Amino acid sequence: MPAAVRWQRAEGALVLVACVAVLRQPWQPLEWWVCLLVFFAPDLSFAGYLAGPRIGASVYNAVHIYGFGAAILALGAMMDLPWITTLGFLWLAHAGFDRMFGYGLKLPTAFQDTHLGRIGR
Numbered sequence: 700m701p702a703a704v705r706w707q708r709a710e711g712a713l714v715l716v717a718c719v720a721v722l723r724q725p726w727q728p729l730e731w732w733v734c735l736l737v738f739f740a741p742d743l744s745f746a747g748y749l750a751g752p753r754i755g756a757s758v759y760n761a762v763h764i765y766g767f768g769a770a771i772l773a774l775g776a777m778m779d780l781p782w783i784t785t786l787g788f789l790w791l792a793h794a795g796f797d798r799m800f801g802y803g804l805k806l807p808t809a810f811q812d813t814h815l816g817r818i819g820r
Contacts, residue, residue: 704801704815711798714765718792728781737789738796748810756805763794763804 721727722734729737747758761767772787797803803815811818 700816707803707815708799708801711795711800714795715792715799716795718788718795722785722788722792726781727785729785734785734789737786738793741790741793745810752805752809753807755810756807760804762790763797765791765794768792768794 727734741762744759744762745755748755768787768790770787771790772784775781775783775785775787798815801813801815802818803813806812806814
């Protein structure tokens with residue numbers, strides 16, 4: 700595994716751990732089971748692959764970039780809405796979780812082709 704991929708996977712782990720640490724604070728308003736559902740919600744973007752690999756990759760990547768979660772988090776913080784801030788942290792945590800396990804941003808060729816390399820054998 701190339702060093703750059705190892706670093707990005709380590710970065711994903713750090714993002715995940717940091718988000719979980721923040722979400723354990725008492726201001727976080729959502730029940731644990733809601734957090735769990737929201738944590739996995741970005742994976743619904745797989746449905747974009749029903750329209751083909753190019754559109755699927757675009758849809759998947761749009762909701763799996765760190766900036767998407769950061770934007771939701773910032774919006775919640777600016778509007779002083781803790782539940783939206785929590786959604787942003789959960790979205791960021793999900794992206795970090797995926798990167799930690801080697802699921803990178805998708806290339807338009809196939810679901811298995813990512814910026815971190817090919818998934819699977």
